[in-house]
Amino acid sequence: MAWSSRWKRHGRQSVESSTTKQIRSTAQVVLTRLRETGRFIKEHAKPRAMSILAWLRSAWQAIRGEMLRTWQNLKPLRLPAGWQARALLGVFLLTILIPGITRHFTRPALPPPAAKPLPVTVRADETNLLARLVAAEAEDEPYPGQVAVVAVVLNRLRDPAFPKTIPDIIFEPWAFESVANGHYWEVQVRPRDYAATQDALNDWDPSNGALYFFNPATATSAWIWTRPQITQIGNHIFTR
Numbered sequence: 001m002a003w004s005s006r007w008k009r010h011g012r013q014s015v016e017s018s019t020t021k022q023i024r025s026t027a028q029v030v031l032t033r034l035r036e037t038g039r040f041i042k043e044h045a046k047p048r049a050m051s052i053l054a055w056l057r058s059a060w061q062a063i064r065g066e067m068l069r070t071w072q073n074l075k076p077l078r079l080p081a082g083w084q085a086r087a088l089l090g091v092f093l094l095t096i097l098i099p100g101i102t103r104h105f106t107r108p109a110l111p112p113p114a115a116k117p118l119p120v121t122v123r124a125d126e127t128n129l130l131a132r133l134v135a136a137e138a139e140d141e142p143y144p145g146q147v148a149v150v151a152v153v154l155n156r157l158r159d160p161a162f163p164k165t166i167p168d169i170i171f172e173p174w175a176f177e178s179v180a181n182g183h184y185w186e187v188q189v190r191p192r193d194y195a196a197t198q199d200a201l202n203d204w205d206p207s208n209g210a211l212y213f214f215n216p217a218t219a220t221s222a223w224i225w226t227r228p229q230i231t232q233i234g235n236h237i238f239t240r
Contacts, residue, residue: 122201126166128189130197133170135187136178137213138236143196145233148207150200152238155211162211207231210238 122130130150138146156162156169163169171179178184207213213236214224227239 122166127194127197127201129167129170130200131189131193132184132187133176133178134193134196135189136184137176138196138234139187141234141236143192144206145236146193146196147199147204148210148233148236148238149213150197151205151207152210152213154200155205155207155209159211206233207238209240211240213238 130153133153134146134149138149141149153166153169157164157166163172170176174180176184178187208230210230212224212227214221215235216237217235219225224239230238230240232238
């Protein structure tokens with residue numbers, strides 16, 4: 001038993017000694033890494049930070065100089081101190097906003113005229129949708145006016161500002177009044193509506209490239225009157 005106790009004490013001392021050595025070794029590694037990090041910061045990061053701070057300081061001095069010169073130019077106006085600051089702020093904001101305002105007002109107000117209609121291959125269901133649109137939008141219009149309704153859809157199909165398929169153009173929200181109020185689904189499609197659709201698909205465009213049409217007697221949108229008018233067929237005015 002005595003020998004066993006001495007062995008246990010000796011084994012415990014050996015384990016404690018090994019643990020102490022590991023702790024010391026780990027501490028030395030950590031200290032070495034910290035020294036290396038400090039040396040890196042001192043040799044590399046600090047000079048870079050100082051150069052960045054120097055650049056920021058010089059940039060601020062330049063901006064401050066420009067602001068002071070602007071301030072001196074404002075003084076002859078004899079504005080109150082508070083209004084001088086507001087005027088300076090206004091000049092700064094205008095410097096930022098003027099390019100955007102100029103770009104907004106100088107961009108073309110109107111989309112380019114639609115390209116001359118080309119032969120279009122459509123599916124039977126798309127032909128049915130177009131013929132129904134003729135019946136809903138131009139039931140009592142002269143035959144060229146019915147063809148022109150389909151031509152407007154085809155012109156939109158070729159214009160990048162509009163959807164890329166015939167169904168998407170017809171059912172675009174608020175694109176056609178008859179679709180919006182449900183009349184589109186109540187009309188009876190006649191052979192004449194299909195004939196007008198086919199004539200439009202065969203390159204007949206009585207609207208001369210129009211992208212919109214409206215009835216001036218029933219139109220409630222002020223915007224539609226701002227569109228350049230191309231021609232009038234029956235009760236419909238066709239516009240770009």
